[in-house]
Amino acid sequence: AQSVAQPEDQVNVAEGNPLTVKCTYSVSGNPYLFWYVQYPNRGLQFLLKYITGDNLVKGSYGFEAEFNKSQTSFHLKKPSALVSDSALYFCAVRDYGQNFVFGPGTRLSVLP
Amino acid sequence: EAQVTQNPRYLITVTGKKLTVTCSQNMNHEYMSWYRQDPGLGLRQIYYSMNVEVTDKGDVPEGYKVSRKEKRNFPLILESPSPNQTSLYFCASSLSTSGGEETQYFGPGTRLLVL
Numbered sequence: 001a002q003s004v005a006q007p008e009d010q011v012n013v014a015e016g017n018p019l020t021v022k023c024t025y026s027v028s029g030n031p032y033l034f035w036y037v038q039y040p041n042r043g044l045q046f047l048l049k050y051i052t053g054d055n056l057v058k059g060s061y062g063f064e065a066e067f068n069k070s071q072t073s074f075h076l077k078k079p080s081a082l083v084s085d086s087a088l089y090f091c092a093v094r095d096y097g098q099n100f101v102f103g104p105g106t107r108l109s110v111l112p
Numbered sequence: 113e114a115q116v117t118q119n120p121r122y123l124i125t126v127t128g129k130k131l132t133v134t135c136s137q138n139m140n141h142e143y144m145s146w147y148r149q150d151p152g153l154g155l156r157q158i159y160y161s162m163n164v165e166v167t168d169k170g171d172v173p174e175g176y177k178v179s180r181k182e183k184r185n186f187p188l189i190l191e192s193p194s195p196n197q198t199s200l201y202f203c204a205s206s207l208s209t210s211g212g213e214e215t216q217y218f219g220p221g222t223r224l225l226v227l
Contacts, residue, residue: 004154034215036218042221043116043220044204044216045218051214090155092155094214099160099170100145101157101171102154102155105154
């Protein structure tokens with residue numbers, strides 16, 4: 001069965017510093033990988049996805065993620081964090097089936 | 113405006129009293145899905161639908177029903193709610209599930225409390 005792990009419940013980073021939110025996955029076959037962000041009292045918003053092609057994927061709001069097949073990872077990164085990036089981040093995976101599996105979420109706090 | 117809407121946004125009910133949470137999308141999406149969000153567990157998929165009259169179970173379908181009679185609507189039905197169904201529920205839709213069109217758009221959520 002497919003699964004997603006986000007090993008950190010909470011990530012704290014100072015404004016202006018680079019940030020990384022980690023995600024590892026387990027899936028049979030080639031994965032479809034996604035990152036979503038959830039702001040307080042809001043639904044989830046799509047950030048970026050990896051389907052095929054370049055391992056480095058660029059998405060919304062300056063975020064990017066690197067697909068690493070050998071390490072089965074899809075870490076989310078941003079070169080310079082903003083206070084407004086503080087939110088709950090979810091990694092998700094879908095294989096050739098039609099259901100999606102989300103990770104437990106990582107709360108990012110960017111400190112001014 | 114392209115969107116996924118859910119109603120109600122907040123609901124308090126009692127054990128055993130049937131309820132329906134509606135979901136509607138105006139983007140002509142084929143794929144629709146229901147999730148529940150619980151602290152520390154992330155989002156877990158309840159049911160999904162590939163198209164009209166096609167539905168399938170996700171990871172946590174017990175105690176829920178869905179129907180897809182029209183492309184735009186995908187209601188979630190709790191025939192006999194129990195306290196362990198207290199949660200935050202999200203509906204989502206995507207254009208399809210292939211060809212790079214798998215991005216899901218989420219509704220604002222429905223917070224359900226079952227007493």
